[in-house]
Amino acid sequence: MILRALALVACLAIAACAPRGTVVVMPEAASVGEVERVFIGSTRRNDGAGENYSRNRGYQTRFARFDVSIPPDRELGSLPWPPRNGAPDPRKHMLTTGSAGYDDDAAFRAALRSEMASQRKGAREAVIFVHGFNNTFAEGLYRFAQLHHDMALPGVPVHYSWPSRGTPLGYAYDRDSALFARDGLEHLIRQVAAAGADRIFLVAHSMGSGLTMEALRQLAIRGDQPTLRRIGGVILISPDIDVDVFRAQARMVGKLPQPFVVFTSARDRALALSARLAGESARLGNVRDVAVLAGLEVTLLEVGAFSQGDGHFTAGTSPTLIRLLNRISDMDNALGGDARSRVGLLPGAVLTVQGATQIILSPVVALGEGLAQ
Known part of the structure; x- marks a missing residue:
């Protein structure tokens, strides 16, 4: 059994040598694909121009928006990265058409409020996606754009990008980062609610599911029922959570938001x-x-x-x-x-x-x- 586990770890390490996805900007792709405008809350630290959203941890939640083009020539469920060498094709590859940064909470809330203004008052919705283990910033962003598009998820897409190390051998680092990132996710949920979202849906994958449950637990401990009442549903996809820990988290949250769905x-x-x-x-x-x-x-x-x-x-x-x-x-x-x-x-x-x-x-x-x- 131990040898089998070690063999799997070795396979993951080999996979880590494969090229990772990166954000490629091509404004003209907006006229070819369907654009998903994704708002961002992130506790990844800015480590310079080339690492604006690095694997390192930042104590401040930073806000932005990225516009991602979903190419027309793509199989449902796929995430086609542009080539490392050669020109990207907006008909075949997922590309970023534009982006914007927000200096503070107020600017982010204003932009999000403006985006939700097209929805009927009293039925304004946002969906927050929390990525899982071993994700770069680009991988989490593009995966959510693909998921929001393919599954026709409701409301304005908001992605919480926490500081994963982005390597299969960084499991312990990511597990600690998920705990580190709880306050940032809680802060993001509150900002989305303050921007006027009547219902907030939480969608999380893998290790991000434990992070999501911790944020809900913190809201309950703080007695923030007004924010919890805005949670219109939770979807956990392949949650990497100990079952007893999940039961303890759910017990502290109290009445779970409905629907509460776990993909297993x-x-x-x-x-x-x-x-x-x-x-x-x-x-x-x-x-x-x-x-x-x-x-x-x-x-x-x-x-x-x-x-x-x-x-x-x-x-x-x-x-x-x-x-x-x-x-x-x-x-x-x-x-x-x-x-x-x-x-x-x-x-x-x-x-x-x-x-x-x-x-x-x-x-x-x-x-x-x-x-x-």
Whole structure:
């Protein structure tokens, strides 16, 4: 077992030698692709012109906006980086068309308020994405632009970029950085609420899920119920969280925002390695038995049947699964209601244990409904 874990670590180290994604600016791409305007809150330190958002930690939350072009010639769920050598093609590659920085909280709130002004008053929404382990600034930004576009997520996109080291061998550094970044995420959530968002959706991946739960826990400890009431739903994708820790976090938060959805996969190799290194049978993102979450109002979506590769971000990379989720006309009803309301909206086996619901999605059903076309 130890040798197998070491072999996986070695494979990750080899993968680290591959070129990493970077922000490439091409303003003319705005006339070719569909532009996602992503607002940024970051605790990555500015280490100079070439490292404006570095892997190092900064105590101040900095704010910006990046406009990302989604190319038309792209498979659903893919993230096509421009080549390191050669000219980028706006029809094939994700590119940045423009950006802006904000000097302080007030300037950021004003820009975000202006962006949300097109939404109906009383129904203004924003979605905050928190990236996971081993992400550069560019990778988190472009992945969220792709996810927001492909999954048609609601509201204005806001990305929280915390100081991941951006290497597979930096797990301990990233775990500590996620704890370091709790205050920054809490501050960002408050700024989004102060900008006029009536509902804020939180979407987090991997290690970012633990960071997100810690921020919710801090809001509860501070008694900030007005901000917590603005949280209109939470989605944790492949959360790298100890199950007992998650239960303790949820207990402190109290009534969890609804819908509260956890994407799980029994085929998630990254979480299998994380569990082995922690001496556990599973992490939250690859639990097999919904009973371990009995008493919590959460919905587990088991998507392992759709997984490819390491299976650690299936919800955002599987074209078939994305099409399936996009066909759900009423996500709040499907994921926030009782088990009976989910039947027919989310095809698959459904099991409910004391409030916690597990839905095992099947690609066979999806293909039968024409979702892979």
